[in-house]
Amino acid sequence: VTELKFVFGDPEICSGCMICTNVCSMYYFKVISPTRSRVRVLRIEPALDFPLFCRNCKDAPCIEACPEGALSRTSKGIVIVNNGKCNGTGECVKACPYNAIHINPDTGKAIKCIQCGQCVDRCPANALFTTTDNDLASRDKDGRMMGLYEKHKEELYSKEEGF
Amino acid sequence: MLGVGGEIIWVDLTSRKIEKRPIDVEMVRKYLLGAGYLSRVLYDMIPVGTDPLGEKNVLGFATGLLTGSMFPQSSRHVIAALSPLTSIWGESHAAGFWGAELKLAGYDAIIFTGASSVPVYLHINDSRVELLDASHLWGKDVFETDDVIRKTHGKRCRVLSIGQAGENLVRFAAIMNDRDRASARSGLGAVMGSKKLKAISVRGTGKIEVADTKNYLKHMDEFYERMMSNAFTPGRVKYGTTSLVELMQHIGRLPSYNMRQGVFDGYDKISGDAINEKYLVKARSDWSCLQRCGRYTAVRSGPYSFEGGAPEFETQSSMGSRCGNDNLESVLFGHHLAYYFLGRHNIMGYGGMG
Numbered sequence: 001v002t003e004l005k006f007v008f009g010d011p012e013i014c015s016g017c018m019i020c021t022n023v024c025s026m027y028y029f030k031v032i033s034p035t036r037s038r039v040r041v042l043r044i045e046p047a048l049d050f051p052l053f054c055r056n057c058k059d060a061p062c063i064e065a066c067p068e069g070a071l072s073r074t075s076k077g078i079v080i081v082n083n084g085k086c087n088g089t090g091e092c093v094k095a096c097p098y099n100a101i102h103i104n105p106d107t108g109k110a111i112k113c114i115q116c117g118q119c120v121d122r123c124p125a126n127a128l129f130t131t132t133d134n135d136l137a138s139r140d141k142d143g144r145m146m147g148l149y150e151k152h153k154e155e156l157y158s159k160e161e162g163f
Numbered sequence: 164m165l166g167v168g169g170e171i172i173w174v175d176l177t178s179r180k181i182e183k184r185p186i187d188v189e190m191v192r193k194y195l196l197g198a199g200y201l202s203r204v205l206y207d208m209i210p211v212g213t214d215p216l217g218e219k220n221v222l223g224f225a226t227g228l229l230t231g232s233m234f235p236q237s238s239r240h241v242i243a244a245l246s247p248l249t250s251i252w253g254e255s256h257a258a259g260f261w262g263a264e265l266k267l268a269g270y271d272a273i274i275f276t277g278a279s280s281v282p283v284y285l286h287i288n289d290s291r292v293e294l295l296d297a298s299h300l301w302g303k304d305v306f307e308t309d310d311v312i313r314k315t316h317g318k319r320c321r322v323l324s325i326g327q328a329g330e331n332l333v334r335f336a337a338i339m340n341d342r343d344r345a346s347a348r349s350g351l352g353a354v355m356g357s358k359k360l361k362a363i364s365v366r367g368t369g370k371i372e373v374a375d376t377k378n379y380l381k382h383m384d385e386f387y388e389r390m391m392s393n394a395f396t397p398g399r400v401k402y403g404t405t406s407l408v409e410l411m412q413h414i415g416r417l418p419s420y421n422m423r424q425g426v427f428d429g430y431d432k433i434s435g436d437a438i439n440e441k442y443l444v445k446a447r448s449d450w451s452c453l454q455r456c457g458r459y460t461a462v463r464s465g466p467y468s469f470e471g472g473a474p475e476f477e478t479q480s481s482m483g484s485r486c487g488n489d490n491l492e493s494v495l496f497g498h499h500l501a502y503y504f505l506g507r508h509n510i511m512g513y514g515g516m517g
Binding site: 012015016017018019022023025026027029030031032033034035036042045046047049105106122124125155158160 | 369459
């Protein structure tokens with residue numbers, strides 16, 4: 001079994017510039033629009049900036065939640081949206097514990113990070129990296145990064161329209 | 164027209180009438196957006212002899228043609244009106260996210276005429292634009308105002324506001340946005356205060372379209388590469404503008420002892436290195452900025468304890484060398500205090516010149 005990959009960012013290194021969100025919306029939808037990006041960035045005081053990506057959960061509640069069966073996991077372990085099946089019910093959005101799936105207002109389809117790495121390559125602060133559970137545990141031995149996400153989870157993962 | 168928000172919001176604060184008009188493409192071609200656009204609009208609208216703090220003054224907020232794009236450092240907006248300091252053209256710029264958010268909501272500028280008799284704030288949520296009661300915000304500093312407005316309208320809302328100095332018509336009051344970004348020059352905070360306009364909050368979930376969608380990212384990659392490989396960039400990332408203290412000292416033009424001399428013996432105690440050694444928490448960016456020159460610092464104990472955005476060269480020199488003060492903690496704290504109402508450039512005495 002392939003180890004599940006996901007993109008992650010250090011909230012103490014991320015400077016909050018939102019280049020990742022704009023790279024994403026431009027790469028996939030040819031517009032500049034944080035609302036149409038697969039990654040979101042939230043600034044929380046004091047001095048934290050959180051880039052929010054799909055965590056590629058093992059149990060992937062989004063797959064289970066979709067009444068149309070539009071979400072599935074590929075052989076490479078990436079959870080993808082089948083646009084032919086998705087009709088924007090938003091059940092996956094509600095089910096995601098990390099606020100990492102959104103409905104693109106133009107297409108009415110769900111969008112989520114598929115670990116393409118376009119933003120990772122362009123992050124000027126080198127705050128982003130593609131990782132796995134094991135890799136992250138070794139990068140974050142003292143739990144500093146995960147601790148910050150945990151501490152602010154309510155604000156980070158609460159849903160807000162258009163965010 | 165691509166790359167723009169598309170509309171201008173006109174607000175008459177006296178009659179509380181809000182109007183949206185499409186941008187005049189000819190006017191944009193002639194004056195671009197930003198300060199060029201505002202200079203024409205305000206020139207046409209403000210009669211000679213107008214009192215800067217009277218209701219005939221016109222207060223304009225505008226984004227530039229690149230604001231909200233992916234071009235490096237494209238976060239800025241400009242504010243203009245008759246300056247209460249000079250009674251002539253007053254113009255002040257700031258970075259942050261507010262300008263980009265305005266663009267994403269579908270607007271390139273906001274023009275305020277008249278004056279309200281009671282405190283109000285303008286809230287923009289995409290196509291919905293409304294003047295709301297701000298009596299609960301009047302008297303609050305810009306941080307509290309930011310907290311309250313984002314609690315009311317959502318965490319992704321971007322807030323621009325005045326503090327107590329603007330409310331009380333202090334003639335060098337700043338307009339602040341995104342908590343610690345300042346449009347400090349020309350005292351435009353007092354103009355906002357004279358109109359009883361406490362804040363402008365924006366939430367934009369729209370999009371900015373570009374002409375060459377196929378190659379846009381490729382072009383940006385070239386710009387990003389150039390900027391990241393520029394010799395100036397590593398220093399900017401490491402020091403922001405704080406390394407200028409050392410540079411100015413070496414060329415003998417570090418404003419010191421109320422401008423009596425250009426060198427300051429204690430310069431190394433207030434330098435960028437001194438800040439990095441003990442007080443720097445993080446380098447922060449505004450929208451689409453690669454150099455993250457914003458400093459976020461903390462003094463953890465003592466009479467000057469604080470945590471927040473600070474400082475810039477202007478405050479190191481104005482509260483440090485210019486006062487003959489080499490107590491760095493007091494300089495950092497002073498910068499932080501200034502955010503409550505003044506803005507760093509005015510501390511330095513640039514007011515009305517910018």
